[in-house]
Amino acid sequence: MSSGFCRSFLHPRYWSLWFGLGVLWALVQLPYPLLVKIGSALGRASRPFLKRRERIARRNIELCFPNMAQAEREKLIEDNFVSLGMGLVETGMAWFWSDARVRKWFDVEGYGHLTAALGSGKGVMAVGVHFMSLELGGRVMGLCRPMMATYRPHNSPVMEWVQTKGRLRSNKAMIDRHNLKGLVAALKSGEAVWFAPDQDYGPKGSLFAPFFSVPDAATTNGTYVLSRLSGASMLTITMVRKAAGKGYRLYISPTMTDYPQEDQAAASYMNRVIEQEILRAPEQYLWVHRRFKTRPVGGGSLY
Template sequence: MTTIPTFNRSLLHPRYWPTWIGIGLLYLMVLLPYPLLYRLGTSLGRLSMRFMPRRVHIARRNLELCFPDKSSAEREALLIKNFESVGMGLFETGMGWFWPDWRVKRLFKVSGLENISLAHANKQGVLLIGLHFLSLELGARIFGIHNPGIGVYRPNDNKLLDWLQTWGRLRSNKSMLDRSDIKGMIRALKNGEIIWYAPDHDYGPKSSVFAPLFAMEQAATTAGTHMLVRLGKPAVIPFVPRRLPGGKGYELIIMPNEEHLPLESDVATATYMNKVLEQAILLAPDQYMWLHRRFKTRPPGQPSLY
């Protein structure tokens, strides 16, 4: 379990200087007023489409696979809005790491806090389902201000970024767990803790099952949810940080406990969970991380979709 990290002088090595310059620029940028950040972020996102053709292709393909009933024009409009969110996501990461609590709280409306209180009253831990929205760092920050919990993450290969993201995430949370530490997650849930958990990406064939997601009949989906809920017996509570239109701030939506999650098999759990994820994504489809190769893992013998 990772707690607030101690700064190591090795992070001042010249190989980290480009990262330090980027961090410094991000810190200075997020000092700007939010309306200006909104205009800059959305403009930067649209501009990035020219320099990220591979990611544009992946996002466009994901939208085609998930929403075949939408017209090409509708999907293209959603794609552009999505890359506006990519640009905002950079600033929202800096906001989540560097802003003081009062500035974060001023931009957010929060609903559903009673769902966390109810789980605690029932003496349950909480498996907090946090999807990969582009505002996930900022959403985790506001959630932690109200209900500090334990984050689940993959350590960054860049030691400086790993130190920074851990420091930033622990500004309003208790500790971090490596996503491979299943025993640590189960132990924390049994102890009544809140575990931030994201079951919405394709994590590869190991420990995954195939379940429907939107129009895709076979999406590789982690079987970890089944194990965590069966052994940890937590409340399963999704939450969505949603940016409001026109730079009007944000809302954090904390949903009710999914108390009817089926546990007869990992496929049944994954199938049900993917329906929950769909409902959450549709609350802000333009703000979801479509540029991830969500369907890269295919059943044996099936070709790549990208």
């Protein structure tokens, strides 16, 4: 996790970055209904400049939903880029809005499931997915109940400081996703820790399990390992953007009571859970990530 502000952050090589952050701060001072229009427009305007990402999104959707009609598939891609633009605006909202302003725009379904899980005296593994509104979802989650979250440190020290400062406005701590010892210790101490096992993290520590219509998606074994080592309860927390600029809803599921005790079965189980969360709002999912880049030995590239 990043430390405090350093004078080196004021070096001229970071001035363009600070300018961009200043523009983002100024942008999100506008009323939310206007931000929805601006974010949507930014997403649509970005599509011609992000052709590689568009190809990745289209391929992922083809692989996951092979029976989807072509027109429906194209509409999903179009809406996904709208969501991408909103994701930029929502990052600014997450980092720079006051608690009172954030609270105005979300509601929660299933909060009792989280309090019940924490009341059991064990830690809670809060499973999330990579929706475009992920940064704002973390802020909202922390306003409901401050917790810890796993993350990948940013390559830029300035962005590392800014994003960590923003994320800790309503949460307790950020833990490097490679820090297994720290994650287990936090869970054993009774903390709630958010993490998202829905991406392709490479062959190391992964198994191949079905994901939608792809029979062999690289799936992290970390969920199973954390569960086995910590004995924590497990549930899902997902935030979805409502239609027509009406804000957001945070969904908290009941505790999983049938999580398998074998790694391959556990990977398949978790992918089914993630699928159900994605289907709450598939247009808001991060389809531009190469979810299926890691292949079994001898398997050709899907891209």
